[in-house]
Amino acid sequence: MKKTALIMAGGRGERFWPRSRKNMPKQFLSLTEDRKTLIQHTVNRILPLVDLEDIYISTNKDYLPLVKEQLPDIPDENILCEPVGRNTAPCIGLAAAHITKKYEESVMLVLPSDHMIRHNQMFVNTLEDAIALANDGENLVTIGIMPEYPETGYGYIKFLSRERKLSGYKVETFAEKPSIELAKEYVSSGDYLWNSGMFAWKTSSILAAFERIMPDVSEGLEIIKNAIGTSAQNDILEKTFPTFPSISIDYGIMEKSPNIYTIPGNFGWDDVGSWNAMDRTQKSNEFGNIIDGNVITVGTNDCIIQGTDKLMACVGLKDIIVVDTKDATLICHKDSSSEIKKVLENLKICNRTEYL
Amino acid sequence: MKKTALIMAGGRGERFWPRSRKNMPKQFLSLTEDRKTLIQHTVNRILPLVDLEDIYISTNKDYLPLVKEQLPDIPDENILCEPVGRNTAPCIGLAAAHITKKYEESVMLVLPSDHMIRHNQMFVNTLEDAIALANDGENLVTIGIMPEYPETGYGYIKFLSRERKLSGYKVETFAEKPSIELAKEYVSSGDYLWNSGMFAWKTSSILAAFERIMPDVSEGLEIIKNAIGTSAQNDILEKTFPTFPSISIDYGIMEKSPNIYTIPGNFGWDDVGSWNAMDRTQKSNEFGNIIDGNVITVGTNDCIIQGTDKLMACVGLKDIIVVDTKDATLICHKDSSSEIKKVLENLKICNRTEYL
Numbered sequence: 001m002k003k004t005a006l007i008m009a010g011g012r013g014e015r016f017w018p019r020s021r022k023n024m025p026k027q028f029l030s031l032t033e034d035r036k037t038l039i040q041h042t043v044n045r046i047l048p049l050v051d052l053e054d055i056y057i058s059t060n061k062d063y064l065p066l067v068k069e070q071l072p073d074i075p076d077e078n079i080l081c082e083p084v085g086r087n088t089a090p091c092i093g094l095a096a097a098h099i100t101k102k103y104e105e106s107v108m109l110v111l112p113s114d115h116m117i118r119h120n121q122m123f124v125n126t127l128e129d130a131i132a133l134a135n136d137g138e139n140l141v142t143i144g145i146m147p148e149y150p151e152t153g154y155g156y157i158k159f160l161s162r163e164r165k166l167s168g169y170k171v172e173t174f175a176e177k178p179s180i181e182l183a184k185e186y187v188s189s190g191d192y193l194w195n196s197g198m199f200a201w202k203t204s205s206i207l208a209a210f211e212r213i214m215p216d217v218s219e220g221l222e223i224i225k226n227a228i229g230t231s232a233q234n235d236i237l238e239k240t241f242p243t244f245p246s247i248s249i250d251y252g253i254m255e256k257s258p259n260i261y262t263i264p265g266n267f268g269w270d271d272v273g274s275w276n277a278m279d280r281t282q283k284s285n286e287f288g289n290i291i292d293g294n295v296i297t298v299g300t301n302d303c304i305i306q307g308t309d310k311l312m313a314c315v316g317l318k319d320i321i322v323v324d325t326k327d328a329t330l331i332c333h334k335d336s337s338s339e340i341k342k343v344l345e346n347l348k349i350c351n352r353t354e355y356l
Numbered sequence: 357m358k359k360t361a362l363i364m365a366g367g368r369g370e371r372f373w374p375r376s377r378k379n380m381p382k383q384f385l386s387l388t389e390d391r392k393t394l395i396q397h398t399v400n401r402i403l404p405l406v407d408l409e410d411i412y413i414s415t416n417k418d419y420l421p422l423v424k425e426q427l428p429d430i431p432d433e434n435i436l437c438e439p440v441g442r443n444t445a446p447c448i449g450l451a452a453a454h455i456t457k458k459y460e461e462s463v464m465l466v467l468p469s470d471h472m473i474r475h476n477q478m479f480v481n482t483l484e485d486a487i488a489l490a491n492d493g494e495n496l497v498t499i500g501i502m503p504e505y506p507e508t509g510y511g512y513i514k515f516l517s518r519e520r521k522l523s524g525y526k527v528e529t530f531a532e533k534p535s536i537e538l539a540k541e542y543v544s545s546g547d548y549l550w551n552s553g554m555f556a557w558k559t560s561s562i563l564a565a566f567e568r569i570m571p572d573v574s575e576g577l578e579i580i581k582n583a584i585g586t587s588a589q590n591d592i593l594e595k596t597f598p599t600f601p602s603i604s605i606d607y608g609i610m611e612k613s614p615n616i617y618t619i620p621g622n623f624g625w626d627d628v629g630s631w632n633a634m635d636r637t638q639k640s641n642e643f644g645n646i647i648d649g650n651v652i653t654v655g656t657n658d659c660i661i662q663g664t665d666k667l668m669a670c671v672g673l674k675d676i677i678v679v680d681t682k683d684a685t686l687i688c689h690k691d692s693s694s695e696i697k698k699v700l701e702n703l704k705i706c707n708r709t710e711y712l
Contacts, residue, residue, distance in 0.1 A: 018669070298698045311684035311711055313374070313699045316692020317676075328667035329680065331687055336672020342654045343669040355667055 001135050002106035004054040004203075006095040007042055009067060009113035010085055014344050015274045015337070018328040019306065022356045027114035028066045031272065032282070033292075037070055038272070039113040046109065048124050049131070054106075056080055056098060057113075058091050083238045088197075089252035090244035093210055093217055094237075097225035100203045107131045108206065110199040110249075116281045118268025126265045129167035130200035133261055140209065140254060141168060141200040144193025144262040145269050150183035153273060155195040155250060158186075159262050168261035174250050193264055195250065196271070206253070213256045217244050274337045275321045278304045293324065304334075328355055357491050358462035360410040360559075362451040363398055365423060365469035366441055370700050371630045371693070374684040375662065378712045383470035384422045387628065388638070389648075393426055394628070395469040402465065404480050405487070410462075412436055412454060413469075414447050439594045444553075445608035446600035449566055449573055450593075453581035456559045463487045464562065466555040466605075472637045474624025482621045485523035486556035489617055496565065496610060497524060497556040500549025500618040501625050506539030509629060511551035511606060514542075515618050524617035530606050549620055551606065552627070562609070569612045573600050630693045631677045634660045649680065660690075684711055 013026040020026045027039045036044070043055060052073050058080045059067050067079055080094055092110055099108055109127060117123045130141045144157045156175040163170035174195065178186060186192035211218040220240045227236035245252075254260055270281050282290045289297060293307025300317040308324045321337060323330040332340060347355050369382040376382045383395045392400070399411060408429050414436045415423050423435055436450055448466055455464055465483060473479045486497045500513045512531040519526035530551065534542060542548035567574040576596045583592035601608075610616055626637050638646045645653060649663025656673040664680045677693060679686040688696060703711050 018667075296699050296702055298695050298702075299692055311374075311708075313684065313686045313696075314688070315686070315695050315699060316689035317687060318689075320673075320676075320687070322687060324685065328669065329685065330669045330671070331673060331676070331678060332670070333672035333674075336655055339654050339671050340669075343652050343671060346652055346654075352667075 001131075001202075002054070002103045003050050003109070003131060004056065004099045004103065004106045005046055005050045005109040005111060006056045006058060006092060006099075007039065007111050007113045008088065008091055009039055009057050009059045009063065010082060010091065011112075011114060013114065014341055017340055017344055018325045018330050018355070019323055022353075023062065024066070025063070025114075026272065028063070028070060031116070031278065038116065039067075040070055041117075042111060042113050042115070043071060043074070045117060045120050045123060046111070046127065049127055050109065053078070054099075056095050058082060058095055060085065082241060084242050085246070086241065086244045087246045087252075088249040089214070089247045090217060090241065092199075092206065092249050093221045093244075094224065094241065096203045096206050096210075097221045098228060100207065101225050101228045103203075105202060105204055107134050108201060108203050112197050112271075114272060115196070116270045116272050116277070118270075118281070120267075122267035123265070126263055126267055127200065130263050133166045133168045133263065134200040134202055134205070136166060137259065138205040138208065139165070139168075139201070139259045139261050140205060140257055142171065142254065142260065142262050143196045143198040143200075143265045145196050146264050146266065147187045147192065147194050150178075150180060150187045151194065152177060152180050152183050154271070156183075156186050156192040157195050157262050158192050159264075161191070165261055168263045171254075171260040171262050174255050193262060194269075196265065196269055197250075198265075199249070205259075209253050209257050213253055214245075220244060274340075275304055275323065275332070276334055276337050279334075302334075357487075357558075358410070358459045359406050359465070359487060360412065360455045360459065360462045361402055361406045361465040361467060362412045362414060362448060362455075363395065363467050363469045364444065364447055365395055365413050365415045365419065366438060366447065367468075367470060369470065370697055373696055373700060374681045374686050374711070375679055378709075379418060380422070381419070381470075382628065384419070384426060387472070387634065394472065395423075396426055397473075398467060398469050398471070399427060399430070401473060401476050401479060402467070402483065405483055406465065409434070412451050414438060414451055416441065438597060440598050441602070442597065442600045443602045443608075444605040445570070445603045446573060446597065448555075448562065448605050449577045449600075450580065450597065452559045452562050452566075453577045454584060456563065457581050457584045459559075461558060461560055463490050464557060464559050468553050468627075470628060471552070472626045472628050472633070474626075474637070476623075478623035479621070482619055482623055483556065486619050489522045489524045489619065490556040490558055490561070492522060493615065494561040494564065495521070495524070495557070495615045495617050496561060496613055498527065498610065498616065498618050499552045499554040499556075499621045501552050502620050502622065503543045503548065503550050506534075506536060506543045507550065508533060508536050508539050510627070512539075512542050512548040513551050513618050514548050515620075517547070521617055524619045527610075527616040527618050530611050549618060550625075552621065552625060553606075554621075555605070561615075565609050565613050569609055570601075576600060630696075631660055631679065631688070632690055632693050635690075658690075 009027050016026045030037045056078045134141045158172045159169040227233045284290050288302040290304045295305050295307045296313045298315045300314045304321045306323045319334040321332045365383050372382045386393045412434045490497045514528045515525040583589045640646050644658040646660045651661050651663045652669045654671045656670045660677045662679045675690040677688045
């Protein structure tokens with residue numbers, strides 16, 4: 001069976017400000033010493049499974065130059081430019097249409113572009129299991145992550161540990177981001193996994209699901225598919241795609257489908273949701289600091305310091321995040337990183353768009 | 357009686373790094389909203405008492421351009437350039453020689469250039485008292501400050517509260533920077549004042565003290581004085597001044613003299629010894645922050661933030677000092693400001709002199 005992949009790279013994250021900006025979202029940043037960006041790592045990780053010419057990138061016009069610059073080996077026709085953002089369901093549908101146009105049938109992996117994974121081989125092994133399960137009938141497979149703590153920022157997957165199929169388990173239900181009390185219940189129950197937003201299915205399976213649950217979108221995708229490779233391709237896309245509802249694949253398709261399975265992944269996953277993630281994904285020095293750039297520390301512990309060529313001297317600090325860029329510096333307590341968005345709100349209100 | 361003043365501006369403070377640098381010490385910085393520098397404030401404060409042409413500035417070759425730029429109204433011949441640093445005793449002797457050359461007798465005020473004073477009129481009143489006391493015989497007068505807490509970074513003056521003369525008190529002894537235990541004793545005894553390093557005396561009194569206690573320096577000063585205004589002035593200074601011992605006026609002269617009086621000053625004095633002094637000398641906003649520059653704060657309290665035109669966003673900080681400059685940024689906990697010197701030591705060791 002042909003293996004294909006969609007990497008979704010249209011996101012506009014704000015939580016890595018000031019490194020991430022409106023015109024430079026997280027997936028195009030390097031957060032590791034090897035200077036490779038998150039999307040480059042994402043592509044490299046699946047190369048043992050999927051040929052380069054079968055990897056599709058969904059993005060938008062603003063980020064098209066970044067995608068082409070950072071992923072020069074991806075064929076131009078595999079870069080799918082959404083005319084407007086419509087969340088993951090239409091995004092995945094569009095890619096399924098393109099892939100089906102090229103290969104009548106294939107197993108399609110769907111991956112976010114901005115996550116970090118520590119154990120690449122374990123990840124590949126899990127994807128292989130997911131592919132096998134997706135290939136066994138019409139299953140829609142989602143990769144779950146065994147929760148390590150009661151995170152309230154993720155969706156959860158409730159699975160049935162007795163209903164096993166190959167390496168996967170039947171999904172009973174999807175749960176939205178929970179309260180802390182509910183999250184604690186989920187974790188202690190052992191019946192819930194974090195929803196990682198990674199999927200595997202046959203293109204025929206997902207398109208059949210669209211046809212069944214979202215028939216209008218399905219019709220639109222058919223029109224778009226027929227136009228691929230013709231002179232009308234762009235016009236049709238520009239006309240049709242914006243008519244799709246903005247809805248995630250989880251709520252639009254997965255929750256309403258039978259045959260949903262999850263594979264509990266165990267490969268050091270991190271969605272890198274804020275600067276604090278550096279603590280989980282990077283190795284700290286003997287003082288617990290994660291340091292990059294022209295930095296001097298005195299009596300400073302457990303800090304994340306992302307400097308530049310400019311000298312940054314940190315004295316007597318603990319649990320502080322420092323991120324310097326050419327035109328803006330962030331200094332933030334680790335416990336307050338969720339408040340960074342208030343800085344951006346303030347900048348918007350004051351029309352200081354140059355910093356966004 | 358003619359009134360003259362010496363403002364000492366040769367110091368090379370490191371504690372306001374990165375704003376203060378080897379080529380830009382504290383006295384030439386502005387730390388107040390009015391953008392006037394510390395030395396400019398020092399000169400302005402005594403203008404009700406001393407004419408501009410009777411104010412002398414001692415400095416060294418490195419800072420001569422800064423003195424001329426910041427104090428353009430001080431006559432060139434009043435700017436005394438020390439060939440080498442020899443602490444305050446030779447510095448004051450040199451100024452006394454110059455002043456005696458101009459006026460046979462005068463009362464001479466001696467003031468550091470880098471202190472802050474909140475109540476200018478109270479300060480002037482105290483100096484008037486000091487001048488009157490200096491003029492009454494051969495008294496050497498030092499301005500003391502009633503201690504507010506057991507500071508270990510200052511020298512102390514033990515005075516005799518029953519031996520009063522005009523507005524002053526007889527000094528029993530000078531005490532070096534004490535341990536914290538000793539400092540507590542000093543403060544609770546009520547018999548000690550902080551040594552502010554400000555003095556008043558007749559030029560004849562201080563030169564007589566030099567003649568009595570440091571006869572070699574006295575001879576050298578006489579040679580220098582005789583050369584003032586001649587073509588040999590500079591050569592003689594360059595030859596003679598380096599032969600003087602490096603010693604402070606407190607230990608070189610005051611401790612060994614009779615007729616030492618102190619006037620307890622009460623005018624909101626601060627020696628601005630570190631960035632923390634901003635808390636005492638500047639008005640904070642409703643969140644306890646003292647802010648300058650292009651700064652956004654979210655959930656940030658009791659911080660000192662000296663920004664520039666570059667955006668500085670502070671989130672969730674407490675008791676942090678941030679000082680940004682063109683080529684270096686300092687981020688320092690208020691409790692650790694005495695450790696800033698370790699940054700400078702590190703820079704020296706690494707020969708990164710461009711930051712010193």
